[in-house]
């Protein structure tokens with residue numbers, strides 16, 4: 001089929017959306033783009049659900065004492081909120097939804113290395129998600145998303161289905177990582193060596209390494225917890241000589257690297273957004289690339305900073321504290337390189353760029369407060385307070401989720417072929433910035449003054465801080481909902497998206513929006529423009545997007 | 557400049573690969589990545605083993621005597637042999653020796669079943685004499701065969717056994733030919749006095765506290781390994797069916813190669829489990 005198509009230059013292939021239709025064409029698809037879209041739908045649904053629980057928590061905390069729910073229900077609310085946001089939203093958010101969609105296109109490949117495994121990952125994800133939801137109907141879980149033993153082995157809430165769900169979600173994540181690793185190794189086109197790859201691929205690659213090497217430990221830990229609940233295997237049971245703290249070690253051996261499963265793809269996206277909208281070559285390419293790998297490796301060595309007060313030896317505490325500080329180096333390398341890229345650049349404030357700039361600010365706060373927490377004597381006071389809650393929301397929501405929304409606005413035209421309304425998108429992203437800080441700044445303050453996390457009631461002196469936080473959360477919730485609405489509305493009323501709406505130099509912008517089934521027209525050469533060189537580009541294509549000037553000598 | 561091509565001719569090459577070599581290389585890297593995942597999956601159990609053995613060396617020194625080295629050794633040999641037949645299957649496919657290929661796959665499957673059969677015998681014995689994980693641990697004998705009795709466990713309550721609760725069951729005195737001695741006879745009294753002399757040493761043969769921990773680790777590790785053997789059997793049966801249909805040749809043998817790699821890892825893990833559990837000194 002390839003030889004005929006080569007001559008039919010002008011014939012437009014149908015897009016991946018139009019090529020087939022009907023429920024089954026999606027249900028059993030092995031097209032990475034459709035699978036990416038299906039992930040996106042599931043993730044956004046989970047996000048709305050998780051957000052709903054968050055607002056219930058904030059409503060309960062508007063005043064001291066019991067307002068809406070009982071104390072026991074409160075415990076279930078924060079557990080399910082955390083588990084949904086971590087396992088169903090942020091971990092798969094960029095790699096499985098957006099990464100699935102763009103990684104093969106960035107490589108000029110027709111699909112990921114193992115398309116059927118990719119679909120299997122999706123159904124593992126769905127089954128895991130359904131089990132988590134099922135646990136809600138069986139009375140909920142009250143252990144916190146961390147499932148710490150011995151509480152999780154003794155509480156009479158629905159731990160078993162929740163743990164089984166998280167186990168399946170873990171394997172979904174492992175198989176996605178495996179697919180990405182092989183795809184990036186084996187599908188680079190001629191002319192694209194490792195250091196000619198878009199930086200987002202470095203980020204996804206580093207993420208995948210963590211997914212493959214850290215997640216199995218969580219899998220085994222949850223399996224042991226599962227077996228403990230069913231037959232009482234005893235590994236974590238102190239009454240039988242087992243060790244509940246071992247659970248914490250295992251859990252954080254996964255879950256600290258997991259925070260890099262969340263943030264590395266966010267940084268990956270940042271490295272694209274910053275250069276595209278600054279119309280300037282990324283500063284320090286190889287530093288950014290290596291720092292992704294560095295973060296992935298370092299992330300395996302610092303889990304003990306979650307256990308400073310769990311009875312670790314002083315020596316272990318000191319080593320973990322020192323290693324934790326060293327994580328700041330590769331993180332800061334990235335931030336400095338992004339800022340250097342912005343310096344004297346021609347900055348275009350399109351909505352994805354607004355999210356990118358917000359990311360830099362919020363990640364700086366999240367990362368710096370991480371250093372406070374990594375400081376031994378400080379953490380003894382801050383551990384299990386709202387300070388920690390605020391720290392990880394600055395990195396998980398303020399950074400990872402903000403980057404996810406930035407990436408969503410960046411790739412939405414490519415995925416759907418539609419442009420969303422730009423003005424509302426910008427206004428609402430700024431409102432997110434405002435309300436996010438309103439929600440979480442007060443949490444730093446009250447945390448540092450001793451407000452413990454996961455408490456249903458509080459001392460009246462924290463009332464103002466809690467109310468500011470709840471107010472921010474309500475605005476944030478409504479705004480995020482409207483942002484998703486704005487995107488959805490574009491499906492009906494949006495203008496047709498040009499092939500290259502932002503003037504990007506990476507491969508996804510060199511094919512139509514939305515791309516054809518095999519991403520590029522079959523039989524035709526795939527153009528491979530100079531990466532991050534914007535000189536030849538101008539915004540005068542017939543479709544309203546950017547294109548290379550005809551005389552720029554950029555061979556097609 | 558390379559052209560965007562979609563594979564449409566070769567039945568054994570998926571559409572998105574450049575050709576058979578590309579597909580094989582991708583599959584192989586995928587399998588190695590999966591095996592890295594497998595090693596990390598087991599690693600947590602090895603860490604748990606280290607922690608518990610470090611904390612309770614006496615438990616490990618005592619409890620491993622419940623395991624039968626003979627069974628462990630036979631199983632080790634069986635698995636190593638099956639690894640050989642799996643590797644041989646790859647070579648047979650590469651050389652297009654269809655009959656040999658089928659024979660090797662079949663041998664691998666049979667060895668895997670033999671392994672599980674022996675494991676079943678071991679497990680069954682453990683449940684029979686009560687050397688199991690968790691609260692149900694209540695051995696009816698010590699490793700050298702002295703019978704013991706435990707007080708009834710309180711209903712619905714998990715409790716760790718204390719050696720002080722154990723009752724050593726002393727058999728009524730018997731003559732050398734096995735006939736019971738007449739109660740009160742001098743021979744009987746002498747035999748009882750003899751048994752009493754040994755009773756302190758018999759008490760020292762009782763399981764130390766937390767002995768069930770050894771069996772928690774034992775069942776967790778060998779159980780997880782057994783599940784991997786089961787998965788391997790499923791994969792090799794699938795390969796056998798395809799081999800009988802003549803799917804494999806020197807041009808297409810990837811799945812056999814990858815399955816054999818997986819099988820070697822399963823074998824390798826057992827090679828660690830055997831000394832760690834059976835051969836403790």
Ligand code: HEM
Pocket residue numbers: 146259260262263305306324325327328331366367368369370371373374375379382383384388391392395396400
């Ligand atoms: C410079 C980087 C970072 C440093 C130095 C750092 C340090 C720390 C420390 C020391 C704690 C433990 C506090 C305690 O429990 O007392 C902590 C908690 C946490 N961090 Fe970070 N962190 C960093 C980045 C991140 C990132 C990127 C994420 C997520 C995307 C993240 C998510 C979390 C979470 C979820 C917790 C709390 C977990 C829980 O107890 O539920 N951190 N961090």
Ligand SMILES: [Cu+2]
Pocket residue numbers: 255256259302303305306
């Ligand atoms: Cu951490």
